[in-house]
Amino acid sequence: MxxxxxxxxxxxxxxxxxxxxxxxxxxxxxxxxxxxxxxxxxxxxxxxxxxxxxxxxxxxxxxxxxxxxxxxxxxxxxxxxxxxxxxxxxxxxxxxxxxxxxxxxxxxxxxxxxxxxxxxxxxxxxxxxxxxxxxxxxxxxxxxxxxxxxxxxxxxxxxxxxxxxREGHVPFSEKPPETYVQLLTPGDPELELLRKDSRAIVADVLRKALAALPGTERALLRLHHLHGYNMTQLATVFGDSRSGIARRVLLARGRLLKLTRAELATRLQLDDTQLESFLGLIRSRLDLSLSHLML
Structure with missing residues (x-):
């Protein structure tokens, strides 16, 4: 019954x-x-x-x-x-x-x-x-x-x-330029290839590129690169599938690099080969740099 x-x-x-x-x-x-x-x-x-x-x-x-x-x-x-x-x-x-x-x-x-x-x-x-x-x-x-x-x-x-x-809290937008570049390429000899007067420009470009991202993309990158969230955790937080959130992270990274490239091309006197070489350096260090830039 x-x-x-x-x-x-x-x-x-x-x-x-x-x-x-x-x-x-x-x-x-x-x-x-x-x-x-x-x-x-x-x-x-x-x-x-x-x-x-x-x-x-x-x-x-x-x-x-x-x-x-x-x-x-x-x-x-x-x-x-x-x-x-x-x-x-x-x-x-x-x-x-x-x-x-x-x-x-x-x-x-x-x-x-x-x-x-x-x-x-x-x-x-x-x-x-x-x-x-x-x-x-x-x-x-x-x-x-x-x-x-x-x-x-x-x-x-x-x-x-x-x-x-919080004692000692310094917003990433207020950190000194030298810190940005050193954090981007810690201990790398390629750092010396940058002219000293270019370092402030690079730091400013990175700051502006992060600030220009849509809020959700900035949040994705912060959680992934700074707080170490994997795709499963991000999918839970943002209510998306694991594959969907992975695509969104890749798009956010791509947008950040595109913004960085456009600004660098305008402000640094580099030919295409030099620019692509430098962007490759940025790309290879993106995980590390973001974990510091967004503190």
């Missing part, structure tokens, strides 16, 4: 120990309230495939020991639904989180230096969306009691403020 489908209230109770489940008795009109929450979540995120039962278990995990009726009535259901799907690693959810939440953070903490904001966003992606071993992604701790955007903005502001105040 097929077991009849449980109502939303019954499924919510299943995710709670008996003592906590008893708190639901004080919630008037709980079934229609849960129906409204589920409907709002699905309307906001029709592309997500998160099962209702998983969503209800997520709600159950975050129910407090008191004031349950008020918490449930004021629940930001669509935000919690997105966070739950992100914690489950659903690709469409990760893309939605990037588009509707993370891309709106810079305008909310714009008083801080742009490079600090960018670095804070990279750390947020790592902290919120990637679990560590048996530890789930931090986004699973979002309870839905306030807007998700506000919750993430607070985390971003704290991270950015800490980075801005």
């Amino acid at each position: 097929t077991r009849p489908a449980l109502g939303l209230t019954a499924r919510l109770r299943e995710g709670l120990p008996p003592a906590r489940a008893a708190l639901l008795d004080d919630v008037e009109g709980l079934e229609p309230l849960l129906e409204r929450h589920v409907a709002a979540a699905r309307e906001a995120w029709p592309e997500l495939t998160l099962e209702v039962s998983a969503f209800l278990r997520h709600i159950a995990r975050h129910l407090p020991a008191e004031n349950v009726p008020e918490v449930l009535r004021q629940l930001h259901a669509s935000d919690l639904y997105l966070a739950c799907a992100c914690a489950a690693g659903e690709e469409a959810a990760l893309r939605g989180f990037e588009r509707r939440v993370l891309q709106r953070i810079p305008e909310r903490i714009h008083s801080l230096p742009q490079d600090v904001v960018d670095e804070a966003l990279q750390q947020l992606r790592e902290q919120l969306l990637l679990g560590r071993g048996d530890t789930p992604a931090k986004i699973s701790t979002y309870s839905g009691r306030g807007p998700l955007l506000a919750w993430v903005t607070i985390s971003a502001a704290r991270l950015a403020a800490g980075l801005a105040n």
Whole structure:
């Protein structure tokens, strides 16, 4: 005999120990309230495939020991639904989180230096969306009691403020030119082939090329070259396939080199052979140089 489908209230109770489940008795009109929450979540995120039962278990995990009726009535259901799907690693959810939440953070903490904001966003992606071993992604701790955007903005502001105040932190755009070139070709005799007065130009070109990249491409290169993310991890963060994210990284690298070549051709007096030789040197050291330039 097929077991009849449980109502939303019954499924919510299943995710709670008996003592906590008893708190639901004080919630008037709980079934229609849960129906409204589920409907709002699905309307906001029709592309997500998160099962209702998983969503209800997520709600159950975050129910407090008191004031349950008020918490449930004021629940930001669509935000919690997105966070739950992100914690489950659903690709469409990760893309939605990037588009509707993370891309709106810079305008909310714009008083801080742009490079600090960018670095804070990279750390947020790592902290919120990637679990560590048996530890789930931090986004699973979002309870839905306030807007998700506000919750993430607070985390971003704290991270950015800490980075801005960190002793010895120097934005990559403010590092001395000599440091850029030395980091690009550490210990290489080819470094001596550059005229001393060209080194500042090379450093400035690299800075400008990085700054000119679209934000997502800059983020991809930072996470891959600076933080050591592999393609599987990047695919999880950006909600793409492994092959798709690999193509995006290659395109970002290609765009960076194209911008670098165009600027160098304009500013350095090199013939085509010299220019291509120098670009080959840059290309061969790209992983190392990016890991330093974007600190």
